[in-house]
Amino acid sequence: MTATLETTPDIQVPMLQGTDHVELYVGNARQAAYHYRNAFGFDVIAYAGPETGVRDRASYVLQQGKVRLVLTAPLTPEGEIAEHVWLHGDGVKRIALRVEDATAAYEAATRRGARGIAEPARAVDSRGVITHASIATYGDTVHTFVERDEYQGVHWPGYRDESRAGGGVGLRFIDHAVGNVDVGRMDDWVSFYSEVFGFQVFQEFDEHDIATQYSALRSKVTRDPRTQITFPINEPAVGLKASQIQEYLDYYRGSGVQHIALHTDDIVATVSAMSEHGVEFLNTPDAYYAALGARADGIDEDLDRLRDLKILLDRDDDGYLLQIFTRPVGDRPTLFFEVIQRKGSKGFGKGNFKALFESIEREQAARGNL
Numbered sequence: 001m002t003a004t005l006e007t008t009p010d011i012q013v014p015m016l017q018g019t020d021h022v023e024l025y026v027g028n029a030r031q032a033a034y035h036y037r038n039a040f041g042f043d044v045i046a047y048a049g050p051e052t053g054v055r056d057r058a059s060y061v062l063q064q065g066k067v068r069l070v071l072t073a074p075l076t077p078e079g080e081i082a083e084h085v086w087l088h089g090d091g092v093k094r095i096a097l098r099v100e101d102a103t104a105a106y107e108a109a110t111r112r113g114a115r116g117i118a119e120p121a122r123a124v125d126s127r128g129v130i131t132h133a134s135i136a137t138y139g140d141t142v143h144t145f146v147e148r149d150e151y152q153g154v155h156w157p158g159y160r161d162e163s164r165a166g167g168g169v170g171l172r173f174i175d176h177a178v179g180n181v182d183v184g185r186m187d188d189w190v191s192f193y194s195e196v197f198g199f200q201v202f203q204e205f206d207e208h209d210i211a212t213q214y215s216a217l218r219s220k221v222t223r224d225p226r227t228q229i230t231f232p233i234n235e236p237a238v239g240l241k242a243s244q245i246q247e248y249l250d251y252y253r254g255s256g257v258q259h260i261a262l263h264t265d266d267i268v269a270t271v272s273a274m275s276e277h278g279v280e281f282l283n284t285p286d287a288y289y290a291a292l293g294a295r296a297d298g299i300d301e302d303l304d305r306l307r308d309l310k311i312l313l314d315r316d317d318d319g320y321l322l323q324i325f326t327r328p329v330g331d332r333p334t335l336f337f338e339v340i341q342r343k344g345s346k347g348f349g350k351g352n353f354k355a356l357f358e359s360i361e362r363e364q365a366a367r368g369n370l
């Protein structure tokens with residue numbers, strides 16, 4: 001589709017303000033909400049369903065720091081939610097973007113080449129108005145522009161307030177959200193974010209950087225220079241055996257969100273709490289920590305504690321970062337989460353790719369997919 005994009009430099013890019021929320025379509029939103037509340041520490045802040053006059057779905061809104069997740073399940077076998085869950089399993093349907101003017105953002109995005117999904121519309125209740133509009137991105141994933149300055153409610157018209165605390169584990173905001181796309185399509189989608197939104201390529205990696213014996217992928221990190229909203233795009237590359245990206249594409253039945261990275265200021269405390277609550281993280285052998293050597297010099301954290309929790313460390317010219325990846329959150333080996341703390345480094349853990357991918361490969365092999 002991006003091959004047919006006509007660049008229209010006279011039309012300003014949509015002015016984004018930040019990520020509004022991420023909506024997952026899931027088979028059972030009540031149980032998913034329990035998981036993200038009790039294991040990830042999210043508060044449940046709003047709900048919509050038959051009790052609020054919504055007949056075809058149930059949605060739970062969860063919040064921690066600035067991170068807002070909406071978990072939506074279908075109540076009938078008909079319609080796009082049920083079809084999405086049937087085809088993809090549980091996964092991210094929507095990355096909603098906050099804007100000052102949703103109508104202008106939609107017009108700018110579509111005139112710059114985006115495919116419209118839902119034209120600007122107003123959702124109204126006694127607490128005000130939200131104006132929203134949606135465009136397509138990779139696969140069945142969409143971006144929804146959300147203009148909520150005139151809305152006083154917690155989330156959205158049609159939702160009632162809930163106040164069930166999850167306790168929090170220190171998650172503060174979305175650091176980045178990564179898409180996996182079909183082989184050969186990465187550059188098209190990088191162009192999409194560049195032409196439609198004015199994003200720039202911040203970093204890139206290829207199969208020579210991301211080299212284990214088997215896993216191979218290419219990745220480009222696209223970023224909004226104004227808001228720092230960051231959407232890396234991955235595609236599979238040819239390796240000795242099946243790329244982990246290809247495994248995702250096979251099970252998700254197409255392109256989609258691979259992982260969402262959540263920022264914390266204290267990864268040791270965050271990961272300790274999540275582990276105690278039952279979140280499963282990818283394993284890292286002790287040999288990784290023995291091999292860190294000088295990379296671990298001068299860090300503020302106790303290396304033994306990082307090893308106990310399997311937290312990975314990477315260093316670049318600007319500082320270091322600490323990161324860890326959950327196992328896939330559903331049964332299909334598709335969506336997972338990352339927890340990341342930055343101490344200066346703006347990178348994505350290039351030095352950890354080998355350890356990370358070897359860990360994924362061990363799991364891929366256990367699933368019989370390597």
Ligand code: FE2
Nearest residue numbers: 178261338348
């Ligand atoms: Fe990441």
